[in-house]
Amino acid sequence: MRKPWLKRLAHASEPWLYSAPSLILIIAVMLVPLVVGISYAFRDIQLLNPFSGGFIGIEHFRDLAKDAAFYTALKNTLWWTGASVILQFFFGLFLALLLDKPFWGRGLVQALVFLPWAVPSFLAGLNWAWLFNPVIGPIPHWLFALGLMDQPGNILSDPRHAMWGPIVANVWWGIPFFAITLLAALQAIPRDLYEAASIDGANWFQRFRSITLPFLAPTIAITVLLRTVWISNFADLIVVMTGGGPADRTQIVASYIFTQAFKRLDFGYASAIALVLLVLLLVYSMLIILLRQTLLNKD
């Protein structure tokens, strides 16, 4: 005997009713514009040029293939993303381990060390730009005093080291994210496992390696993946702190898109770069997921 179709329909549509507001918003404000944005990559869209707008096929991509600035940006993106993610991860993991065991005042400490996350990203950028500024900030003077600098200069205008400015700001800003996620995962590890391991005679490092790491692994994998993608797309700090300079030394792909779109108002070209970045990130994610799958299947 089958259910009345009306009832089955009502039953099947229930999850859709709950998801509808979110889905409609995402589709209308993100998916549709994304598709439109992708179409721009194949069109000539320049805001100041009233004759633009025509379909030009893959011309943007041809230009892109010859664009030396793009390759520089790609290299810088790797550098920026790699350094930021690795530093954020290790400092975040260490912080999470420090916060995992109870001590007096932990609640307050936790609130304070996580505070940078609440700082608006552009303000974090401004703030660090000021800190690196020898006129107003202490850092150049400290570096000078330590003998790391010949004179108290601005690291952000030094082509060789400029990238470290945004990276330091990014690490400062991003440690809490890793720490929060990893702390949550740490606290989900059953305590009696550690007790059992202690009774078995495992020292701190052995416990860390044989219990903590395996339990954290899934969280680490997914967090690092998401964070890598996110940081590759994260241009705020660079735009605010260096604008890509000096001499494109801090220009990453995301900030290059920003420059193309808003300094040169060439939305078509900007969309083409964004599309390439999206594809690269999708490929990267797929590779990571595949890698994870094969590693899981091996066990």
Add this chain to the structure above:
Amino acid sequence: MASIQIEKLEKSYGHVSVLHGVDLDIADGEFIVLVGPSGCGKSTLLRMIAGLEDVSSGEIRIAGNRVNDLHPKDRDIAMVFQSYALYPHMTVAQNMSYSLRLRNIAKDTIGSAVAAAASKLGLDPLLERRPKALSGGQRQRVAMGRAIVRQPKAFLFDEPLSNLDARLREQMRAEIKKMHGDLKATSIYVTHDQIEAMTLADRIVAMHGGVVQQIGSPLELYDRPANLFVAGFIGSPGMNFLAATYAGGSVRLADGTLVALETVPALADGESVTLGIRPEHVVIANDGSGMRAAVELVEPTGFGIILHLSLHGLPFKIFTLDREALNSGKEIGVRFPAQYLHLFGTDEQRIA
């Protein structure tokens, strides 16, 4: 109160079938216990009656009305969950009155219903507490109270006592039985504990692998188990089974001993059978007669003694009230009284 009929009820998840055609007729006011090992489908069956799981095929009727497509709220049943499922953000009184408030019943009616249920369960001093501030036993009572404040057509219990310690479990078991005596409410009770099943049930439904194995009164299941599964599941310690062959009114055990049967079953000589006897029915023969069995372990329970033996090299148990058994030597003699023997065929069904 109402009767419940279940006809050819089946449940499958995709290609996995968990209930294979259950038929069950529950009379008004009857206390039915669904018993079986975990994964036997008893909880699924209960949840289907409650409306928490869809029916794949077959029919459920409550008070004569088909309820297959009715939402749980429209079935007018109450349920006590294993986890109690008390609403953490409501006080005991609010927990108990929630169902009545949802039905827009007048405030003073609700008040008196809650007060009556609370006094019946001894919950009066706890009414303003939150579940978090209650002990396990108290939570269990609140869960019961939540079920009895309204007069539902049926009570469903999903292993309600399994989170309590042994003493409390015993006490609550008695209270549930007493309450059923007072309310005469149609009840369906799921448990894996055969003592609960034996003590509470008007009728027990023994289930295994999604199939009903036997339906009957507790003593019927104990005295005449329909198959090997029920024979092994009901009773503690479990029934002893011995492989044997039929030989003209007797059965021959592996070592050649002939054991006389009470009645003569319709079997051909040489057919394989399984002989079953409960540990409490085995007689210890101190006079040297009977089969010889090696004593491997002696477990005094205080009330009686469990002897773990090895009979023809197979594990075998005896339960006896005789303290003398504590002093048994390395070997004892055992006899099987004919009236306590169970005989099962190769299809695992009861023969005699």
Add this chain to the structure above:
Amino acid sequence: MKRSVLPTIAHRLAILCYIAFALFPLFWLLKVSVTPNDLLYSEGVRLWPSRTTWDHYAFVLQHSAFPTFFKNSVIVAASTAVVVTICASLSGYALSRFSFRAKYLIVALMLLTQMFPLVMLVAPIFKILSPLGLTNSLTGLVIVYTAFNVPFATFLMQSFFDGIPKDLEEAAMIDGATKFIAFRQIILPLTLPGIAATLGFVFTAAWSELLFALMLINGNSAATFPVGLLTFVSKFSVDFGQMMAAGVMALIPAALFFLLIQRYLVQGLTAGAVKG
């Protein structure tokens, strides 16, 4: 038990280093914002100026549109937080409690939204919103921010719902509640920490957003704090005291909100982490 105190000291020291690293930039912001102009350069590297002043704050409040920016930002951030939390509770509930075929499609869609630079959407969104009269309006900003924040908020809420036993809804349904009433009266009250976390998270995110605020709004009347601060910075780029005073003011609401909700955030992620 008597243990060596050395690890404990090392632990506290490490914690202190983290606190110093986390707070020093914010401390510096505060320090410069209260340093009188004449001491700014002469006492540039001192940890605290010999004299302090509130002049920069007074100037920012009196001679700029910051009160308007502040009001706009509060309206936008608060409305976004509320709308996102409502939408995300519903969709998070759907992902947590129903198993339906398109579930993975929805999850994939939400993950996709986290994969590309949002810069790419500026021009298309401008084109879509402008005929609707939603550019240069706070409503338009709220709609855009809501959509941007719904995916993460949905995952966050889902992990909170996953932490609530299904038994409770089933008990409610047997007590006579429809699924929606069970959701509203039983499940939602139990996810209050999750709702607080989501509200705080989204408020902070919406409060901080710069790119779209910059692109969709022109003129001061509908500008939000980040836009105001940035124009202020480019206009008065020599007056560090005033910029930092404005910065401190931009920071306060977000920081307050964050301090209130951060422990629920860990809780929510733990609830999800249990499930793996």
